[in-house]
Amino acid sequence: MHPLSDICDIHDATPAQARALIRAGRWTQHTSGIAERHVQGNLVILPKRWADDFLLYCQRNPKPCPLLAVSEPGVHALPKLGADIDIRRDVPRYRVWRDGELVDEPTDISELWRDDLVSFVLGCSFSFEQALRDEGIRLRHVEQGRNVAMFRTSVATEPAGPFAGPLVVTMRPLAPSAAIRAVQITSRFPDVHGAPVHLGDPAQIGIRDLMRPDYGDAVEVLPGELPVFWACGVTPQAAIAQAKPDFCITHAPGAMLITDLLNHQLASF
Structure with a gap:
């Protein structure tokens, strides 16, 4: 070393x-x-x-x-x-x-x-991001040196004893073709959240403003891109x-x- x-x-x-x-x-x-x-x-x-x-x-x-x-x-x-x-x-x-x-x-x-x-x-x-990048899928927050954007959603987790609360997700903006490929790639990694839990309209999972994440840094979604959401360990x-x-x-x-x-x-x- x-x-x-x-x-x-x-x-x-x-x-x-x-x-x-x-x-x-x-x-x-x-x-x-x-x-x-x-x-x-x-x-x-x-x-x-x-x-x-x-x-x-x-x-x-x-x-x-x-x-x-x-x-x-x-x-x-x-x-x-x-x-x-x-x-x-x-x-x-x-x-x-x-x-x-x-x-x-x-x-x-x-x-x-x-x-x-x-x-x-x-x-x-973060563990599946390299697999995405190896397939040529660009990740804007990595290229900009930012933390990934994280959001509390309206989706409830299943409680256990006193533990309960909303699902938290990460968001990465991707072109539609890249989003499809990202689903295929991340499905191979269930131990690091697996496939996305939602693609597209953030309002459907209770997210009002993509430029105001609850944790991490805001990342712009450009015209023609989809916001792609994965379950997050901040949950x-x-x-x-x-x-x-x-x-x-x-x-x-x-x-x-x-x-x-x-x-x-x-x-x-």
């Missing part, structure tokens, strides 16, 4: 190097386009007494909450996803929730760590706000855990 001083651009780093830069506090932004051929993950950390209900919520809502890994209580390593991962320090920016309210966005949660905390890593749509954050657990930690939208897994390893066919 090259020393950190030799890495000029995190986008050129390996997953381990990217995590090292993040752990050192040298990258605190979104991770779209970083370690492009490697799986990225959404994060939810809950006390053990909330974990069983959240696990059931994920199982009932596999499109927005595809589980990649679940830790044992108090264990901050995730060897299935990377030999050196420390979930307390390897996400660029976290969100801390108390009683369902967002109270902080730190870059390190070591001081908040407890022996009863269970980590859930969920698949992220659990809406459920957390409704369930109001006394304590919870998530990733900040777009700031993902970068794993050692290769995207093609998650392809179902």
Whole structure:
């Protein structure tokens, strides 16, 4: 591995190097386009007494909450996803929730760590973006260096215990022919949200203004393009706000855990 001083651009780093830069506090932004051929993950950390209900919520809502890994209580390593991962320090920016309210966005949660905390890593749509780009499908937010646009919808998720709430989606504008191909490509990746949940009129899923996303950055939809919507791993954050657990930690939208897994390893066919 090259020393950190030799890495000029995190986008050129390996997953381990990217995590090292993040752990050192040298990258605190979104991770779209970083370690492009490697799986990225959404994060939810809950006390053990909330974990069983959240696990059931994920199982009932596999499109927005595809589980990649679940830790044992108090264990901050995730060897299935990377030999050196420390979930307390390897996400660029976290969100801390108390009683369902967002109270902080730190870059390190070591001081908040407890022996009863269970980590859930969920698949992220960033992982199928490389497959789209390999097929010549251009992604405007990546080309513009922006976070993907994310929206709360009027579509309800299936509740489990106290966890319930709206489906959150990501949006990518595509020409109709590219949208058709994107459906085919992303269908191969159910562990990272799979095929889109909606194409076309955003009002049909309760989105009023595409230039005012609830999370991430606005991306223009040009004449002749379709907005294409995929289920999003920020969905659990809406459920957390409704369930109001006394304590919870998530990733900040777009700031993902970068794993050692290769995207093609998650392809179902």
